[in-house]
Amino acid sequence: MINDYKINITAHAGCMDTRMDSIESIEAGIEFGADIIEIDLNVDKDNNLILSHDIPKEEIEYPKFKMVLEMMKNQKDILLNADVKNPVMLRWLKNVISEYESLDRVFLTGLTLQDIISNKEFLNGLHYFVNIGISDLENIKLEKLLNELEILNVLGININHGLATSELIAACKERKMITSVWTVDDEEDMKKIIGFNVNSITTKRLDVLKNKISEMQIEIME
Template structure:
């Protein structure tokens, strides 16, 4: 008889999963078709306030590197011909059609308010989680947009500050999440240990890890009972998750 897993770990498709271009319609669709529960996209806004899916602060153009925030949307699309520049409005209906959740990984503060407006326009609040937030960004976001689910991004700097004192790192991370009214903790899987998962669980803070593409690491964190695993290899993770889960 196998081990009984009582809680099914959610699977988050990383932007650019399944060997697709990051932050593309193709990436979103492939993640959904592969069985992801959550679709992650990166959020920025252009000079004229258009909310787009883009990870990097700068893009390569024929004139060299240009900051996204200095370009109008149409200008950005024209200059960055090699890249597919997608508006957030284009992907929300797709995720909604599949009845899945979208993870909006915020890359800059100025994108937050227009991003929220678009989510509200599409009635997607209940299908949205927001990541990319240190404790200050999370606090300010929850202050202005209280109904939204926001995850605290665990601080690498805090981890390095405590070095050999993992217990203090755990306690301060959970305290920061609670103080900012976050609904959970989003953490690089290299920094995540079972002690954090257990400590956070008793404070009703689910732990979500990113980004795991190695099958052995997938199995290990599935066994640890994390709330979600972000991966580029969605199909592999779905298969491993379903093997471990007994309904």
């Protein structure tokens, strides 16, 4: 699914100064050559899957998830990262993705360890990361944490750039777990995270990150 031989660029759900969770943001991600498009996936009062980071408001019409899946049909080389904001949707999410024959091109983030444990039956057949927070890193030894993740069959970890360390990334790679880091918009932060050799970096500044990766790869080759 995810190319683990390079650093994949993930377009944030509000990349390149576009409105959050908008069709324009997805189009910008495609235009600027992102490997992965991120969307915030939520559910409204009628159980429709929609794009919204926050709790949906009845008076607002949100883009529908099915519209995005239809858009991505023609983008065969781009993956879709659905950041789950309400785990209740997991009960029927697989069916919706299957309807568009996109199970191999959509993966989930936003899920905690407990979300995965509580919804294991609904996640069968889906690709998903576990979101790692500061409490996970503080309360559990790294080796024990990674052992638990292997049992849960996750693709890997999704972590805020402020919590990512070279030790954590290296330990995940040893176990062949994919590492995804968000949201990296500052150039110095980009340089640090690129240096960790992670598998995916989520950013709003696609053009800056693309150039920074190229610059650093050239430096390594020289």
